Amino acid sequence: MLFRLISSALLLRVANVWGGGVMSSGGKQCSTMRLRYLTQKEAIALDEDLFNEYKFSVDQLMELAGLSVATAVARTYPPSTHLSALIICGPGNNGGDGLVAARHMKLFGYNVSIYYPKRTPKPLYENLLAQCVAFGVNIVEKLPPSNELCNEYQFLVDALFGFSFKPPVRAELKPAMDALIDSGLPVCSVDIPSGWNVEKGPGVIRPLRPAMLISLSAPKMCAAPEYILDAKHFLGGSSILKKVLEAIKDLLTQATFDCDDNGIQLQAMDNSHVSLVSLTLRSDGFDKYRCDRNISMGMNLGSMSKILKCAGDKDTVTIKAQDNADTVTFVFESPNQEKVSDYEMKLMNLDLEHLGIPETEYSCTIRLPSAEFARICRDLSQFGESMVISCTKEGVKFSATGDIGSANIKLAQTSSIDKEEEAVVIEMEEPVTLTFACQYLNYFTKATSLSPQVQLSMSADVPLVVEYRIPDIGHIRYYLAPKIEEEDS
Known part of the structure; x- marks a missing residue:
C-alpha cells in the first residue's frame, strides 16, 4: 500500500514497507510479520519450489518479474520526469527480466533503449528481444563513454548479473559494468546489484551503488539496510500505516498527528495514563513530502483503522484535509487506477498535553x-x-x-x-x-x-x-x- 497525505498545508506520500512500493515477481512473498533475507541457497530453493511445486514456467516468472520491475521504476522515476532510460541486460535470467521490463516501460510511455552485449542463443530470449524491437525499443550496439551517458539517458536499469554471478567480470561485459558504476545516473538494480555477493553485499573495491533495488520473490541478504544504505527498496508487504495503527490501537482510542517540515509525530498517554506512546515518521522517509504550514489532525483511531481496512494492500492511499477543516478524506486507488474509492472521516479537537521527555543516559x-x-x-x-x-x-x-x-x-x-x-x-x-x-x-x-x-x-x-x-x-x-x-x- 502506498500512503499519501494532502492538505493545503501538507503533502506527503510514503511507500509501503521500507521506502518502496508493492512489488513481487509472483509466487511466494516474504513475510509481512518480519522481514526475512534469503541466502543464496534459499533463493535457489525458492526458485525450485516455484518450478516444481507450483508449476511456474521460466517465461511466466520472467514476465511477472519484468512487469514488477517496470512498475517499481514507474513509481520512483515516472516518465513525466524521467522519460529516457537505458536497460543494461546480461546473458542470464536477470537479463531476461530486463528485456520484459523494457517492453512494459515502452508501453508506460518511456523512451527505452537496451544494451545487450552478450545475447543468449535460446528461443525464449530471442523472442523477448524480437518483442522489444516490435514495440519500438531501441537496441544499442555500442555504449558511449560513461561520462556521456547522461547526455542521452536520465536513469539506468541494471539487469546485468543476478544471484548466480561469480567474479571476475568477463571482458565483453566490462563496459556494461563500468557504465553502471561510473555514469553518475540513478541506477535501478533488479534483484541483486550487479557484481555484489548475494550474502555479503558489495565486496569489490569499486562497487555499484544503486539508487533503487527491486527484490524479486523475496529479498536476498545483500538487500539488508546496512548494504543498500540510502537506496529505495521495493518488495512485497502491507502498509506501514496499518502496522502503526495495530501497534497503538490497544493503548490509544484517539490521538493527534502533528505534521511539520520534519515529518509526522504523535505523542499520547494510554487510556489509563500508565504508559506513554511516542511515534516519529521523518519527512525524508516519505516518497513525497511537503508541509507549508504546521497542521494537527485529531483522529479516532478505531474509525481510522476501519477505513484503512477498506484499502487493498496494493492500493495508493491519499489523505486529504484542508486548513482548519473538520473532516479528512481517504482516497484509495488500485495500481492500475481502474478503481478509486473515497471515505470521509470527522476530525476531533483533542486537547492533549505534550510531555517533555528528558534525554536520559541508561544503565x-x-x-x-x-x-x-x-x-x-x-x-x-x-x-x-x-x-x-x-x-x-x-x-x-x-x-x-x-x-x-x-x-x-x-x-x-x-x-x-x-x-x-x-x-x-x-x-x-x-x-x-x-x-x-x-x-x-x-x-x-x-x-x-x-x-x-x-x-x-x-x-x-x-x-x-x-x-x-x-x-x-x-x-x-x-x-x-x-x-x-x-x-x-
Whole structure:
C-alpha cells in the first residue's frame, strides 16, 4: 500500500514497507510479520519450489518479474520526469527480466533503449528481444563513454548479473559494468546489484551503488539496510500505516498527528495514563513530502483503522484535509487506477498535553529480536501479572511468578551470528533489576511487525523505554514506569 497525505498545508506520500512500493515477481512473498533475507541457497530453493511445486514456467516468472520491475521504476522515476532510460541486460535470467521490463516501460510511455552485449542463443530470449524491437525499443550496439551517458539517458536499469554471478567480470561485459558504476545516473538494480555477493553485499573495491533495488520473490541478504544504505527498496508487504495503527490501537482510542517540515509525530498517554506512546515518521522517509504550514489532525483511531481496512494492500492511499477543516478524506486507488474509492472521516479537537521527555543516559541497553521479545512477554504473562527484567554481566533474565508457579528465561549476549537481526546485544554500565506490568509489555509487542529488533533501555527509578525502529522512516517508542513494591509497615 502506498500512503499519501494532502492538505493545503501538507503533502506527503510514503511507500509501503521500507521506502518502496508493492512489488513481487509472483509466487511466494516474504513475510509481512518480519522481514526475512534469503541466502543464496534459499533463493535457489525458492526458485525450485516455484518450478516444481507450483508449476511456474521460466517465461511466466520472467514476465511477472519484468512487469514488477517496470512498475517499481514507474513509481520512483515516472516518465513525466524521467522519460529516457537505458536497460543494461546480461546473458542470464536477470537479463531476461530486463528485456520484459523494457517492453512494459515502452508501453508506460518511456523512451527505452537496451544494451545487450552478450545475447543468449535460446528461443525464449530471442523472442523477448524480437518483442522489444516490435514495440519500438531501441537496441544499442555500442555504449558511449560513461561520462556521456547522461547526455542521452536520465536513469539506468541494471539487469546485468543476478544471484548466480561469480567474479571476475568477463571482458565483453566490462563496459556494461563500468557504465553502471561510473555514469553518475540513478541506477535501478533488479534483484541483486550487479557484481555484489548475494550474502555479503558489495565486496569489490569499486562497487555499484544503486539508487533503487527491486527484490524479486523475496529479498536476498545483500538487500539488508546496512548494504543498500540510502537506496529505495521495493518488495512485497502491507502498509506501514496499518502496522502503526495495530501497534497503538490497544493503548490509544484517539490521538493527534502533528505534521511539520520534519515529518509526522504523535505523542499520547494510554487510556489509563500508565504508559506513554511516542511515534516519529521523518519527512525524508516519505516518497513525497511537503508541509507549508504546521497542521494537527485529531483522529479516532478505531474509525481510522476501519477505513484503512477498506484499502487493498496494493492500493495508493491519499489523505486529504484542508486548513482548519473538520473532516479528512481517504482516497484509495488500485495500481492500475481502474478503481478509486473515497471515505470521509470527522476530525476531533483533542486537547492533549505534550510531555517533555528528558534525554536520559541508561544503565542498561538490550537489543534482541522483536519476535523473541514478543514470545517472552506472551509466555511469562501466563504465570503472573508482573515481569521482572534483570540485566547483569551474565546477560538478561526475564522472570514471572504467580499461582501456578514461576518461570525464568535467560538470554546471553550473542558472541557471533551471521544475521544481525537475530543477535542479542547487551550494553551495561551497572546492573539493573526492575518490575513491569505484563499487560502493557504485551501491548507494546504489537509493534513487532514494524521492526526485526527491539531495544530495551533501563535505569533505576526511571521508565523503561521499548523502542522499535521503523527502517528508513522513523521509530515508535513506549515508556512504562516500573512497579514499586510496597514495603511492609
